[in-house]
Amino acid sequence: MTDGSMTDGSAPEGVRLQKVLSGAGVASRRVVENYIVEGRIRVNGVVVTELGTRIDPETDLVDVDGTAVQLDVSKRYVMLNKPTGVVSSMRDESGRPDLRLFAKDYEERLYNVGRLDAETSGLLILTNDGALAHVLAHPSFGVTKVYIAKVEGEVTAQTISKLTKGIELEDGPIAADKARLLDTSRGSSLVELTLHSGRNRIVRRMMAAVGHPVTELVRRQFGPLHLGTLPAGKSRELTKIELGALLTLSRRDSGVAEAPGEQQENE
Numbered sequence: 001m002t003d004g005s006m007t008d009g010s011a012p013e014g015v016r017l018q019k020v021l022s023g024a025g026v027a028s029r030r031v032v033e034n035y036i037v038e039g040r041i042r043v044n045g046v047v048v049t050e051l052g053t054r055i056d057p058e059t060d061l062v063d064v065d066g067t068a069v070q071l072d073v074s075k076r077y078v079m080l081n082k083p084t085g086v087v088s089s090m091r092d093e094s095g096r097p098d099l100r101l102f103a104k105d106y107e108e109r110l111y112n113v114g115r116l117d118a119e120t121s122g123l124l125i126l127t128n129d130g131a132l133a134h135v136l137a138h139p140s141f142g143v144t145k146v147y148i149a150k151v152e153g154e155v156t157a158q159t160i161s162k163l164t165k166g167i168e169l170e171d172g173p174i175a176a177d178k179a180r181l182l183d184t185s186r187g188s189s190l191v192e193l194t195l196h197s198g199r200n201r202i203v204r205r206m207m208a209a210v211g212h213p214v215t216e217l218v219r220r221q222f223g224p225l226h227l228g229t230l231p232a233g234k235s236r237e238l239t240k241i242e243l244g245a246l247l248t249l250s251r252r253d254s255g256v257a258e259a260p261g262e263q264q265e266n267e
Contacts (some may be wrong), residue, residue, distance in 0.1 A: 020062070037051070067248050070247055079230065080126055088117070132250045151188065179193050
């Protein structure tokens with residue numbers, strides 16, 4: 001980031017902040033100029049109020065009113081409601097249906113953020129933003145996910161309490177951030193679980209451990225993103241509000257993104 005001043009007669013470095021933000025779809029240049037004067041914009045965490053401020057869109061991080069802005073308009077962010085029977089891979093070596101069924105609808109080469117197993121449906125993010133994908137999928141980041149599980153048997157209040165207090169699995173103790181019983185009928189129950197764990201098939205293993213095996217499982221929420229009414233097998237691009245919330249989350253503590261590791265299935 002620079003203030004746009006020149007000391008040797010050469011052209012100033014960078015691009016004017018209002019031009020970059022206007023190009024990113026934040027608002028018109030005139031409106032962005034008002035934002036700058038009002039102190040509503042930060043560059044690399046520092047409030048800027050000078051209209052001559054110039055930035056490097058490739059390296060500088062900008063937020064407006066505390067919400068991160070993606071300056072690279074070549075990045076694509078897609079929400080998919082993955083149906084059951086589809087493997088969370090861009091190429092399945094066994095020839096099973098995979099995410100290419102949905103990524104082919106977009107020009108960019110997209111990748112999935114994290115995984116859902118083949119028999120789990122729900123919210124999956126597809127993107128060509130490798131940095132964001134790595135941070136959100138990194139186990140240390142602990143992004144929150146919300147699942148709805150249909151399970152065998154009638155779940156009691158005591159079982160819900162056990163899920164939040166913690167249970168012991170073969171790979172160590174685990175506790176849901178939140179758990180609540182949504183419905184019980186005809187020998188089955190609907191349970192909502194909120195978790196930040198990235199351990200493999202964790203929801204299925206937790207429910208089996210308390211005596212209620214999962215028969216159906218869907219992920220309804222990933223961080224700030226909600227599946228809403230998006231039908232199974234359909235995808236859509238994130239709205240600017242959703243993208244801003246997701247980028248803000250990913251930048252909150254991006255220092256956790258170290259060497260890439262194997263992404264685990266989150267459910």
